[in-house]
Amino acid sequence: MGATDAPAWIVLGRTDHGAAVVLLDANADEFGRDEIGGADLSSWISEAESRWAPRWVWHDTPQWYAELLAEGVRIARCHDLRLCHAILRDSALVAETAAVRRARQWDAAPHVDAEEAAPTLFELDDAPRNAGAPDDADAALAEFVRQRDAVAGSAESARLRLLTAAESAGALVAAELRAAGLPWDADAHDRILVETLGERRPGGAQPVKLAAAAERVRAALGDPSASLDSQPKLLRSLHRVGVLVESTSRWELAEQRHPVIEPLLEYKKLSRLLSANGWTWLSEWVADGRFRPVYVPGGVVTGRWASSGGGALQLPRQLREAVRADPGWRLVVADVAQLEPRVLAAMSGDTALAAAARGRDLYTGIVDSGAVATRQEAKIAMLGAMYGATTGESGRLVPRLRRAYPRAMGLVDDAARTGEDGGIVSTWLGRTSPAPSAEWSAAQSRATEADASGADETRARRWARDRGRFTRNFVVQGTAAEWALAWLADLRGRLAALPEVPAERGAPRSGPAFACRPHLAFFLHDEVIVHTPAEHADAAAQAVADAAASAGRLLFGDFPLEFRLDVRVAETALKD
DNA sequence: TAGCCTTGCGCG
DNA sequence: AAAGCGCGCAAGGCTA
Numbered sequence A: 001m002g003a004t005d006a007p008a009w010i011v012l013g014r015t016d017h018g019a020a021v022v023l024l025d026a027n028a029d030e031f032g033r034d035e036i037g038g039a040d041l042s043s044w045i046s047e048a049e050s051r052w053a054p055r056w057v058w059h060d061t062p063q064w065y066a067e068l069l070a071e072g073v074r075i076a077r078c079h080d081l082r083l084c085h086a087i088l089r090d091s092a093l094v095a096e097t098a099a100v101r102r103a104r105q106w107d108a109a110p111h112v113d114a115e116e117a118a119p120t121l122f123e124l125d126d127a128p129r130n131a132g133a134p135d136d137a138d139a140a141l142a143e144f145v146r147q148r149d150a151v152a153g154s155a156e157s158a159r160l161r162l163l164t165a166a167e168s169a170g171a172l173v174a175a176e177l178r179a180a181g182l183p184w185d186a187d188a189h190d191r192i193l194v195e196t197l198g199e200r201r202p203g204g205a206q207p208v209k210l211a212a213a214a215e216r217v218r219a220a221l222g223d224p225s226a227s228l229d230s231q232p233k234l235l236r237s238l239h240r241v242g243v244l245v246e247s248t249s250r251w252e253l254a255e256q257r258h259p260v261i262e263p264l265l266e267y268k269k270l271s272r273l274l275s276a277n278g279w280t281w282l283s284e285w286v287a288d289g290r291f292r293p294v295y296v297p298g299g300v301v302t303g304r305w306a307s308s309g310g311g312a313l314q315l316p317r318q319l320r321e322a323v324r325a326d327p328g329w330r331l332v333v334a335d336v337a338q339l340e341p342r343v344l345a346a347m348s349g350d351t352a353l354a355a356a357a358r359g360r361d362l363y364t365g366i367v368d369s370g371a372v373a374t375r376q377e378a379k380i381a382m383l384g385a386m387y388g389a390t391t392g393e394s395g396r397l398v399p400r401l402r403r404a405y406p407r408a409m410g411l412v413d414d415a416a417r418t419g420e421d422g423g424i425v426s427t428w429l430g431r432t433s434p435a436p437s438a439e440w441s442a443a444q445s446r447a448t449e450a451d452a453s454g455a456d457e458t459r460a461r462r463w464a465r466d467r468g469r470f471t472r473n474f475v476v477q478g479t480a481a482e483w484a485l486a487w488l489a490d491l492r493g494r495l496a497a498l499p500e501v502p503a504e505r506g507a508p509r510s511g512p513a514f515a516c517r518p519h520l521a522f523f524l525h526d527e528v529i530v531h532t533p534a535e536h537a538d539a540a541a542q543a544v545a546d547a548a549a550s551a552g553r554l555l556f557g558d559f560p561l562e563f564r565l566d567v568r569v570a571e572t573a574l575k576d
Numbered sequence B: 001t002a003g004c005c006t007t008g009c010g011c012g
Numbered sequence C: 001a002a003a004g005c006g007c008g009c010a011a012g013g014c015t016a
Helices: A038-052 A061-070 A081-090 A098-102 A137-152 A157-180 A186-197 A208-221 A231-240 A250-254 A261-277 A279-285 A317-322 A339-348 A351-357 A362-368 A375-387 A392-404 A406-420 A438-448 A454-496 A534-556
Strands: A009-014 A018-024 A030-037 A055-058 A078-080 A294-296 A306-308 A329-336 A519-523 A527-533 A565-570
Touching: A009 A137, A018 A038, A018 A137, A030 A038, A038 A061, A055 A061, A055 A137, A061 A078, A061 A157, A078 A081, A078 A157, A081 A098, A081 A137, A081 A157, A098 A137, A137 A157, A157 A294, A157 A454, A157 A519, A186 A208, A186 A261, A186 A279, A186 A317, A208 A231, A208 A261, A250 A261, A261 A279, A329 A534, A339 A351, A339 A375, A339 A406, A339 A454, A339 A534, A351 A362, A351 A406, A362 A375, A375 A392, A375 A406, A375 A454, A392 A406, A406 A454, A438 A454, A454 A519, A454 A527, A454 A534, A527 A534, A534 A565
Parallel strands: A009 A055, A055 A078
Antiparallel strands: A009 A018, A018 A030, A294 A306, A329 A527, A329 A565, A519 A527
């Protein structure tokens, strides 16, 4: 690495023998280019990172960063071309999307590890969508320039810069979360399973307590061979003994009075634990004291992360006790109180709702304002407003919120109306909802034709309402996801600046780039878990809180709203 | 027998 | 059977 001006950006691309690097100045003008052999790549990147702290531009974060992390190289900033392409291509804030939209090769699905990919992935007729984004430097540079132009040409370029930076930072976090893993105590998990399901039995037989529950169900059904795992068969068995339900869901069963109900609900609960997070899950997903789920940034239309494998987004609260810090380490478990209503208050500029949220539980604040009588009512009403409830208690309470918080409610009502009319809506930073499908539009025009049937009209109206509820929620859920990305990105930086502990106090199972300092270990929409040496736990907890305040300012400036956190420092993630 | 669909339930 | 959004996953049943 020779003497050269500091590049603001470095574009990376694959070559046959390693990587091509393109050095760009702050205007994204190229002023240098080099080829690095594969064996030297991580050390070159490491040195460039410490010398210049550039923003790395690459086609797809997991395909570059996983390997760097494995070799102990951490970077501060990147620009993920695939993720940013998806945002800019659809954003209503971009005035001229044609160039980005034309670059179809960047419409790539999230990368899936070769070992996890099903063979069919490459046989489908929409193969180009799954082919992955181009990985050579010239293609990356060209796409980067297109994206820069798209952002620069926007009247809201500051928001789009923030969004693309946050999305890219999220991609780094996702790779780091996978590399670090969530500390998981397999023995504690096993104890929970044995305690709940009973002793494991050989030969694939059901564990003791589960089998006992099954026997009680069969006794109540008067049928020793009744099948409990097949919905149609179970339904017929229930009908035979006079339990006339239409489904076998918990909600409907719970309303029935019959000796079979209690053991059946018990059986379903235990059976669910066994199949979703039993010993099979444990041996498949927990290795060497870590649960390493695959996070998929931007995997949900709203901008939330999805996950692939391991059910990272569905870990039952029941198992939280198995999340356990390494010896001498602690967990900082933090979640945001009522994130979405707070985000709604901020983005709509509703000072009355912000006032209700100040210094307290937001739902309590709504009660104190006199809009509704109880906290439970406030919660049901607020969720109903954000999800589009029209019936039941929720639908009945929403109008009271409309009177008390017209600006906030006006924002979601407008989003719903736009969606019903076939329009698109955008989050605070500019992520934009997909346009309606051709089928949806066809159904709407069909309903306006002179010979449209009543069924045509009913269907069109139902689909319009469905879409209205989607766009109503999109703006809130999507902006909440943006806030959470900003929180994560800021927190990641703060944790990296905390002091290391000596190597012998490290958490070697967390991977070389994290082993000796506080690091993120889990993220779920509005919650983070940080794994930290005990002596830095307070500093890490402070970082979590400071990052939340920082994220609020980054998105909403001086708007008087706090994002309250519930922060706990403990050895397990068990909720008290 | 593979692949798709439905049901049900876990999470926010 | 949730009312009212967004997901992933396992299991059974159906179909080609």
